Amino acid sequence: MKEFPVTDRTRITRLPKRGAYDASTIYSILDEALFCTVAFSRDQQAFQIPTGFCRIDDKLYIHGSVGSQYMRWLAESKATLSISVTLMDGMVLARSAFNHSVNYRSVNIFGIPAVVTDPAELDRALEIFTEKMCPGRWADIRKPTAGEWKATMVLSIEIEEASAKVRTGSPKDDAEDMDLNIWAGVVPLTTKRQPAIPDPAMKPGIPLPDYLK
Numbered sequence: 001m002k003e004f005p006v007t008d009r010t011r012i013t014r015l016p017k018r019g020a021y022d023a024s025t026i027y028s029i030l031d032e033a034l035f036c037t038v039a040f041s042r043d044q045q046a047f048q049i050p051t052g053f054c055r056i057d058d059k060l061y062i063h064g065s066v067g068s069q070y071m072r073w074l075a076e077s078k079a080t081l082s083i084s085v086t087l088m089d090g091m092v093l094a095r096s097a098f099n100h101s102v103n104y105r106s107v108n109i110f111g112i113p114a115v116v117t118d119p120a121e122l123d124r125a126l127e128i129f130t131e132k133m134c135p136g137r138w139a140d141i142r143k144p145t146a147g148e149w150k151a152t153m154v155l156s157i158e159i160e161e162a163s164a165k166v167r168t169g170s171p172k173d174d175a176e177d178m179d180l181n182i183w184a185g186v187v188p189l190t191t192k193r194q195p196a197i198p199d200p201a202m203k204p205g206i207p208l209p210d211y212l213k
Helices: 023-032 069-077 119-133 146-150
Strands: 035-042 045-052 054-056 059-065 081-093 101-111 113-115 152-158 161-167 185-188
Touching: 023 054, 023 081, 023 101, 023 161, 035 059, 035 069, 045 059, 054 119, 059 069, 059 119, 069 113, 069 152, 101 152, 119 152, 146 152
Parallel strands: none
Antiparallel strands: 035 045, 035 081, 054 059, 059 152, 081 101, 081 185, 101 161, 113 152
């Protein structure tokens, strides 16, 4: 099993037993999460941008407009990015206010962006991104034109430094609180897809695709 090196930037120092550096754990979280936060520093000013992403092998991909100021700056500066994702799995309700917590799975990655120019890699990245957001969609839609590709920038980030942090399980109450007559436990949280809402401008008679049912 592949393990990422533990660096000063990725080392879990607070509750290190919750840390994980194996690719299996890290990639499973990345592949389930739909959005990430891209953080960087520019002219001594901190920025963070939420965006969709996908993973192919050991690379993360983000995309945006060639007119996007931050995308152009990332492409030109080759600044090191800090990219994070978090999946919230539950509210952990303890007997005391102090011991309340959440169950979560999170990943933090450091890497330098590179502009993707290879047509095959661009097509693959957009296909994987589309299928991640909506499985089955890629085979059903019109593919980008040459003009649309010229208006799109795709950046790849090699995953070289990465760590995960995970909390699971029940509340961790103090021994003296265990006999209190207070409910304690976990309230699970999930991201759930709701029934599809058709576009009012859609031509009549077009059925809902099976992959959306």
